[in-house]
Amino acid sequence: MKKIVFFFVLIPFLLTSAAYGEEKVLLGNGNIALKLDYIDFTEDALDDIDTDDALYIGLEAYNKITSNLYVGMEIGYASSEGDTDIDNDLQRVKADTELTYVPIELNLKYAIDVTPRLVVDFGAGVSYNWMELEFSGRNISSPGDDWLWGGQFFAALNYKIDRFFVGINAKYQLTENFEIDDYDTDVNANNWRIGGQVGIMF
DSSP: OOOOOTHHHHHHHTTGGGGGGOOSOTTOSEEEEEEEEEEEEOOHHHHHTTOSEEEEEEEEEEEESSSSEEEEEEEEEEEEEEEEEEEETTEEEEEEEEEEEEEEEEEEEEEEESSSSEEEEEEEEEEEEEEEEEEESTTOOOOEEEEEEEEEEEEEEEEEETTEEEEEEEEEEEEOEEEETTEEEEEEOOEEEEEEEEEEEO
């Protein structure tokens, strides 16, 4: 059974008891947002092959459980290209490298109004993340791809303009290790993200 960071699931559920005292619907009955973030992978091995950071594009959608509590999903995409020297048949070979990352997240978040127009939210969730590593060079084979279980926690600050909102966000995500043919590589896709979003409330 693959390891997963289950405590990320428990964090937001501990917030539910506080959610019922607020009557205002802070982020609508539902909302959708487009995110544009900087993503940085903290794994040293990805830094070594020059694929440790990228531009991240994400789409998230949330539905109201209570006035303050929302459940939703996020799917995103990031691709990073670089180059490195790889040992191959006792010699160093120059290789182009590429990392593709697609996280699929299930999240729960709690929203608090700072002012009538300013809302801060924070939460956590679980994820199933696809990562692919490709190497291009003489007599070099690519590691391949793998699906990685993970967990994340995050926070965001949004400014509401009628039915729309704009804001900033930050997230940290942990994943299990990348496997090649059932071999554990000790390489993970742990990452942090920071950026902005624009969305609409329903």
